[in-house]
Amino acid sequence: MDIARRKTRVVSIGQKKIGGDNPVLVQSMCNTDTKDVSATVKQIHELQKHGCEMVRVAVLNASAAKKLGEIKRRIQIPLIADIHFDYQLALEAIEQGVDKIRINPGNIGSEEKVRKVVDAAKRRRIPIRIGVNSGSIEKRILAKHRDEVTPAAMAESALSHVKILEDLQFRDIVISLKAADVNRTIAAYQLMAKKVDYPLHLGVTEAGTKWLGTIKSAIGIGSLLNQGIGDTIRVSLTDSPIEEVKVAWEILKDLGLRKRGRMLISCPTCGRTQIDLIPLAKKVEEATAHIEKPITIAVMGCVVNGPGEAKEADIGITGGKGVGMIFKKGKVERVVREDTLLDELMKEIDKL
Amino acid sequence: MDIARRKTRVVSIGQKKIGGDNPVLVQSMCNTDTKDVSATVKQIHELQKHGCEMVRVAVLNASAAKKLGEIKRRIQIPLIADIHFDYQLALEAIEQGVDKIRINPGNIGSEEKVRKVVDAAKRRRIPIRIGVNSGSIEKRILAKHRDEVTPAAMAESALSHVKILEDLQFRDIVISLKAADVNRTIAAYQLMAKKVDYPLHLGVTEAGTKWLGTIKSAIGIGSLLNQGIGDTIRVSLTDSPIEEVKVAWEILKDLGLRKRGRMLISCPTCGRTQIDLIPLAKKVEEATAHIEKPITIAVMGCVVNGPGEAKEADIGITGGKGVGMIFKKGKVERVVREDTLLDELMKEIDKL
Numbered sequence: 001m002d003i004a005r006r007k008t009r010v011v012s013i014g015q016k017k018i019g020g021d022n023p024v025l026v027q028s029m030c031n032t033d034t035k036d037v038s039a040t041v042k043q044i045h046e047l048q049k050h051g052c053e054m055v056r057v058a059v060l061n062a063s064a065a066k067k068l069g070e071i072k073r074r075i076q077i078p079l080i081a082d083i084h085f086d087y088q089l090a091l092e093a094i095e096q097g098v099d100k101i102r103i104n105p106g107n108i109g110s111e112e113k114v115r116k117v118v119d120a121a122k123r124r125r126i127p128i129r130i131g132v133n134s135g136s137i138e139k140r141i142l143a144k145h146r147d148e149v150t151p152a153a154m155a156e157s158a159l160s161h162v163k164i165l166e167d168l169q170f171r172d173i174v175i176s177l178k179a180a181d182v183n184r185t186i187a188a189y190q191l192m193a194k195k196v197d198y199p200l201h202l203g204v205t206e207a208g209t210k211w212l213g214t215i216k217s218a219i220g221i222g223s224l225l226n227q228g229i230g231d232t233i234r235v236s237l238t239d240s241p242i243e244e245v246k247v248a249w250e251i252l253k254d255l256g257l258r259k260r261g262r263m264l265i266s267c268p269t270c271g272r273t274q275i276d277l278i279p280l281a282k283k284v285e286e287a288t289a290h291i292e293k294p295i296t297i298a299v300m301g302c303v304v305n306g307p308g309e310a311k312e313a314d315i316g317i318t319g320g321k322g323v324g325m326i327f328k329k330g331k332v333e334r335v336v337r338e339d340t341l342l343d344e345l346m347k348e349i350d351k352l
Numbered sequence: 353m354d355i356a357r358r359k360t361r362v363v364s365i366g367q368k369k370i371g372g373d374n375p376v377l378v379q380s381m382c383n384t385d386t387k388d389v390s391a392t393v394k395q396i397h398e399l400q401k402h403g404c405e406m407v408r409v410a411v412l413n414a415s416a417a418k419k420l421g422e423i424k425r426r427i428q429i430p431l432i433a434d435i436h437f438d439y440q441l442a443l444e445a446i447e448q449g450v451d452k453i454r455i456n457p458g459n460i461g462s463e464e465k466v467r468k469v470v471d472a473a474k475r476r477r478i479p480i481r482i483g484v485n486s487g488s489i490e491k492r493i494l495a496k497h498r499d500e501v502t503p504a505a506m507a508e509s510a511l512s513h514v515k516i517l518e519d520l521q522f523r524d525i526v527i528s529l530k531a532a533d534v535n536r537t538i539a540a541y542q543l544m545a546k547k548v549d550y551p552l553h554l555g556v557t558e559a560g561t562k563w564l565g566t567i568k569s570a571i572g573i574g575s576l577l578n579q580g581i582g583d584t585i586r587v588s589l590t591d592s593p594i595e596e597v598k599v600a601w602e603i604l605k606d607l608g609l610r611k612r613g614r615m616l617i618s619c620p621t622c623g624r625t626q627i628d629l630i631p632l633a634k635k636v637e638e639a640t641a642h643i644e645k646p647i648t649i650a651v652m653g654c655v656v657n658g659p660g661e662a663k664e665a666d667i668g669i670t671g672g673k674g675v676g677m678i679f680k681k682g683k684v685e686r687v688v689r690e691d692t693l694l695d696e697l698m699k700e701i702d703k704l
Contacts (some may be wrong), residue, residue: 001502001503001533001535001536001539002535003535029620031620031621031625133661134661135657135660135661135662135663136657136660136661150353151353180617180661180662180664181353181608181664182574182578182606182607183353183354183355183578183607183608184353186578187353205619205620205661206617206618206619206620206650206652206661206662207618207620208616208617208618208633208637209616209618209633209634209637210634211566211637212602212616212637213618213620214563214566214567214570215566215570215574215599215602215603215606216570216602216606218566218567218568218570218571218574219570219571219574219575219578219603219606219607220574222534222567222570222571222572222574222575223571223574223575223578226534226535226538226571226575236619236620237620238618238619238620238621238629238630238633238651239630240630241620244620247567250564250567250568251567251571254534254567254568254571255534255535255571256533256535264560264561264564265532265558265560266558266559266560266561266565266590267557267558267588267590268381268383268558268559268565268588268589268590268593268596269383269590273383277590278590278591278592281560281561281590282561282562285560285561285563285564298558299590300558305487305488308487308488309485309486309487309488309532309557309558310487310532310558311487312532312533
């Protein structure tokens with residue numbers, strides 16, 4: 001079932017476009033020291049291999065900023081510089097040729113400094129992401145909201161940054177409103193989606209370790225995407241950014257927003273299961289992880305319900321009492337020995 | 353941020369109540385052979401230990417049905433019998449004292465058989481869950497929907513079962529509308545939530561293996577709960593039901609619907625991180641998994657943003673360049689050696 005996506009302004013980030021009818025893109029962030037060019041480039045190549053379509057790096061100081069050009073030349077996906085407060089780092093990053101910067105204009109300082117950054121971004125035609133984070137809302141805005149980090153306070157903070165840019169006739173804007181609380185994150189983005197037509201970059205911040213952060217991100221990012229909100233996403237995990245990219249893709253695939261590699265359908269085991277399903281499903285998951293072409297594969301526990309319940313699968317297997325079955329689009333194709341099920345499945349997949 | 357929940361009719365399942373203002377309950381399903389009482393009871397005890405609040409077992413035949421009473425006597429949480437088609441199994445399950453049955457009245461057969469089951473359920477005051485599954489919608493309903501399993505077709509199927517029960521003045525009804533497609537699942541429940549006030553049992557079916565199924569379930573169940581829909585949930589995984597219960601709890605905790613044990617906040621590592629965060633966060637996750645009292649713990653990567661961004665945490669740690677810090681509610685409490693951070697954190701948690 002397709003999602004009706006919110007109509008947003010198109011913004012270009014290097015060769016990629018977000019907003020409008022462009023696909024929702026997967027973003028991640030390096031956890032290397034940006035100054036260490038070879039480590040950073042290596043991680044970006046690895047991220048790209050797993051489907052990362054834009055990559056962000058933290059720019060903490062001038063020596064990191066000065067390496068951005070070299071990093072940029074050695075990678076194939078758009079490079080985003082993440083900068084806090086320091087307008088000179090922003091200017092240097094833009095000069096080095098990054099494809100987008102993340103900086104909050106309200107935190108840069110004098111009007112003069114903001115104008116310099118905006119002028120530089122205009123000249124290079126690169127967008128600015130305003131990244132509001134629930135942990136760092138301006139005190140004057142919080143005061144208006146009883147010192148509570150409400151979705152309204154987050155949206156107000158974002159809009160105040162937006163206004164600074166719009167007053168300078170700058171509209172290549174992307175916005176994020178990340179909170180560690182899932183409900184607050186969802187509500188903040190919903191509010192923002194009603195107020196502006198800029199593309200939104202989705203994420204839940206400080207989501208946690210691989211397992212906990214995956215659950216939190218899937219709820220937050222997934223809810224918003226299902227409602228048509230979101231133009232790029234980043235899953236934040238306290239783990240390798242490769243894991244972030246993998247989870248991001250699964251979220252997009254589950255919601256039918258993107259296709260990449262295999263979709264796996266497998267039933268929970270129950271008293272009806274006539275086959276050792278858990279290890280078999282795991283093996284299928286692993287054996288098909290490398291597939292890049294979209295294909296839906298089902299691994300079902302019982303012959304009676306399996307093929308019928310997994311009608312949507314391009315191919316599937318089920319079994320019971322020593323016998324295995326290969327089915328396609330709900331119809332049983334042939335019966336095989338249970339111990340050859342995985343091999344036979346892989347042969348069929350190769351044929352497809 | 354709190355969720356405004358949909359108002360639903362209260363339904364009792366043994367000692368537990370769902371609907372109304374009652375908490376959203378965690379359900380799982382045994383994957384043992386129900387006839388094997390000791391294996392089933394053992395798994396239920398294990399499930400309960402991990403927070404399972406109601407448990408379902410598949411009742412495939414009379415010998416399984418006859419064991420339900422014995423299982424029931426040896427467990428402490430409500431027992432639900434999952435039955436397909438066979439009214440005699442339903443009657444036997446009710447006779448054995450189960451707390452709820454899952455059966456679709458439209459699939460039972462003659463009016464006479466339906467009436468017998470409903471009368472038995474009335475006598476024992478147990479509810480019936482109507483469980484519509486996208487893979488098994490009635491042909492006559494599909495025909496009306498161009499043979500497409502749309503959310504409307506799923507809702508129509510559920511309503512046709514509801515009507516059978518209501519015509520017999522039976523209203524202790526719970527409804528589920530599970531699809532393997534996340535968007536379809538969400539849309540079907542949203543539609544149903546507008547049509548009836550019966551409590552809804554949420555789940556995405558055939559969600560997949562532990563990792564894939566967790567993501568899919570978190571999106572589907574999480575989206576609906578965030579919108580106030582859902583009175584009980586089951587995460588379906590092709591894995592141990594214990595894993596289902598763990599994921600279910602994290603979803604409920606992330607959405608602020610329930611409290612149990614630790615909530616972990618940890619930032620993604622970035623170029624700013626001054627500490628070996630990934631293994632530290634994992635260690636904290638493991639060391640605190642046993643805690644049952646609600647507590648929010650933060651593991652942050654940098655001293656500058658860490659304590660401030662994790663203001664909501666009851667307790668947190670951060671570090672940088674050999675030094676660790678313990679903070680509470682955003683305020684640094686004390687500085688410790690980085691290599692003693694975990695121990696010091698655990699001591700502080702014990703004190704709380």
